[in-house]
Amino acid sequence: MLKVACGIIYKGDEIFIGRRKEGKSMAGKWEFPGGKVEENESKKSALIRELREELGMAVNVHEKLGTNIHAYDAFTINLVAYRCSFISAKFDLTDHDKFEWVLPYNLKNYDLAEADIPLINLLL
Numbered sequence: 001m002l003k004v005a006c007g008i009i010y011k012g013d014e015i016f017i018g019r020r021k022e023g024k025s026m027a028g029k030w031e032f033p034g035g036k037v038e039e040n041e042s043k044k045s046a047l048i049r050e051l052r053e054e055l056g057m058a059v060n061v062h063e064k065l066g067t068n069i070h071a072y073d074a075f076t077i078n079l080v081a082y083r084c085s086f087i088s089a090k091f092d093l094t095d096h097d098k099f100e101w102v103l104p105y106n107l108k109n110y111d112l113a114e115a116d117i118p119l120i121n122l123l124l
């Protein structure tokens with residue numbers, strides 16, 4: 001099972017989402033940024049590393065908000081979401097072609113990766 005850590009990154013009341021760019025798996029889908037947890041790496045360290053690599057972003061990582069196990073056709077993902085607070089970012093996008101800050105009740109209007117959809121309910 002693929003272990004992925006993602007951040008529910010708050011700036012005030014709004015949450016950061018990014019759209020996966022052309023050429024990536026699930027291109028065009030919106031997601032909470034993060035990525036695969038490597039061997040011998042904690043989920044929180046993976047999250048901090050991925051946010052730095054993908055967005056030049058620094059955050060404080062807080063508690064685990066929830067987990068969703070989802071079976072895509074090709075693989076099953078264990079997606080673990082952590083509440084984060086935004087510190088700073090360069091926003092030099094490497095994996096996304098667009099990003100937005102959205103209020104939780106607006107998340108349902110975005111075409112999110114399937115594994116992320118149940119996580120929305122944890123935020124309302």
Ligand SMILES: Nc1nc2c([nH]c(=O)n2[C@H]2C[C@H](O)[C@@H](COP(=O)(O)OP(=O)(O)OP(=O)(O)O)O2)c(=O)[nH]1
Pocket residue numbers: 004005006023024025026030031032033034035036077079095113114115116
């Ligand atoms: N980062 C992130 N990945 C997610 C979310 N929801 C979801 O299904 N995923 C999937 C997409 C990818 O298959 C995997 C995360 O891997 P990744 O984005 O680090 O993948 P990668 O750089 O190696 O690129 P790729 O091979 O998937 O194109 O988890 C989410 O909210 N955030």
